[in-house]
Amino acid sequence: MKRRLRLHTHQWAAAILLIALPFISNGSFHRHVFIVLASEADENPSLCTADDPRQECTNPEASFDFDDFEDDSEDYDDEFELACVDDEEECKYWSRIGECDSNPNYMLKHCKLSCKACDNEIITYGLNQLIRQAYRPDEVRDVITKTISYMKRISADEKYKDVINECKNKDTQCSEWALDDGCDDNPRYMKAECAPACQSCDYVSEMKEMCGISPDSSLDAIKPGGMNELFQNMVHSADKLGFEPKVWSRPLKTYGSAASNESDKIAHTCENDLTNPCGVEDGPWVITLENFVSDEEISVLLTWGKAMKYERSQAGDEITPVRTSAHSWCTDECYKDKTVEQIRERIEMVTGIPYSNYECLQLLKYEVGQFYLEHDDHIEYHTKQSHGPRLLTFFIYFNEVEKGGATRFPKLDLTVQAKKGRVLIWPSITDDGTWKTEFRTSHEAMAVEQGQKFAANAWIHMRDFQTPFAKGCPG
Template structure:
């Protein structure tokens, strides 16, 4: 197709069929002289892009020629050995999902926003091979796990033992150190724990099942100002109807779907909207990291929640099965933050454990999704639900913690 672009005057007139331009080829007048149509080489090039997804545009005057060059490079990519050697199902599904893909690629988004561009604009990024999740997200042999067998119990034991608010007295030096670390004087209440922790580190899920799992609450974990700041970040991002994980897509990613079992609204404070790096979210992530002994990069973005009267989230589990074999690994811990008091209702209920933790501004609840003995495997006892709000408004935030680094895989669409 190179001559159709490089030599349009001849090719569009004499080889219109080969150039897929029969409707705009050079027609003849009754006198036999050629009449030039409105089809230009650039128009033809843009029309050709419809074969590979959304019809591309090059309307930005400053980048018009550069965008056209990007499109021409895409056409040459489709003629390359690299592309032609791909499996037929990959080639069939390699499409530009948006009309601005070529423009975005021109201004460097293939490198800046890889998670979306390498899949959603694969033709212009020349990354069709990455639609195969095995190519895009290979196993990382050097990935460092947050938990080894037996570590889970030790983490919770340490959190309980070192909670500053549970100590009878704190020295002036210790208080200065807390201020330096931007740590609050939180207190810990244990709602559930293994009754034989010292003997519970054996490599046995069957033994774990005989012991109660951990559920702890940390009061005064957040200040009022921090709670208010997270709520405002949610408004800045925009609260929308909460969704659950949807169906598997061809490229290995999962869609999202609204569910009648979840009626709350949520907003994201994350990397994409530059919220995660703001002062308060960053401080809270560092605080959680310090308490758990797990890097901040293992944590997902803040999911900030808003429940009005009557809204709820029916019984569910935070563990997502397919992530066990992804670069980030499964969710191993949930840190749930209460950002407001609630007049009535809105508790976090664990039906299998007979535990309900009620909302209180500044309170956090921490629980595992996996077993102490085998921390890659789901502990089914940790099903939970957000009970309906009876009066008032409930604001909260989820932070899910993964076995491995989460942010790196997120940047490549491998979460």
């Protein structure tokens, strides 16, 4: 008996197909096509719902007849099995902030793919690719067919044996983006993160050779356990330069002989300690500096933001409802501007980290109602690139906001208001040398309720960023 499966989700009213590309197992090729069909059509009692208790609906070995889905291709099998998928769009983000471990009862059931809790562990050409009936499904499927052919050829070529496991589609929308010329419009990201869809395993191989991370730890801006020293030095440097540093959060500091670190073994109390004021909770470092940029410098940056044209911001490398602000990158002539250069030099004076480690400024604009939901600034694939991970976020406010627009750290119960010339600084990675995400500094840009908000991100990496970036390495 053939049946059709209907799954209801919160996100999709249109049909959704999730197709897993061919995978290698014991040296031979197999093709599994995973399909999830969600339709709000007729109430046909023969259809199975996601929670249907009937035996014919719960047998995982059953095949499904998708008569309503038009597919003239003979390249796909008639037998289907239910995919290991995420039930919620937010699963990928929840996984990144540690919910798979802290909330396993829900996450391992509803976010299997993001939590890597799938029953069948296979080596694939990447994540299951999304095909939506409302979004040119036949053309996307054609991209996938070409991807399959390309990857079979690449997998059999000895030249690619060292990168075949890195040449993968790392997002479910890679095939859609490739169809929309993303491989040409955004080559640094797409050719690296959607290599099968872009047919760019050559690029992955070249980038690995030229842009891969060196084992030489002497290139690191700080050593394992060096975060305290970095922030303490920043506070003292900023104080000498008149930037009125304030510590909002920091790791617990012990005074006297019980101190674990020699630099913490001081006689005076918190009333006299600029780096550890009284009443500060134990946590990761979060500090602010005041009047770090002048009115004239802000005016220059605002002019550049407008000239470079603000575009809808992305969360990671995609446009999503998680982030609704606009941004522009201070590259090329903006990067060379004397005012921008002196701001970089000032950051270097405070941090002690050379500005070759900095990304170009990301100039931000928030209108009424715009926000960026809780997120962290760490990008996992940076740990395998020559510049290393983002070490610090150096966030510069250009104006006061009439209402709303604050930066909130939910896990620290800490909210910092936007203020003209203020800088907010926090670490993106832990202090143990593993380059893991510091989840406690996950933060959100709260919605602007009245007025506008202008600001800039200055992301500081563990190693030289500008040199490999200029050579064409992914950012």
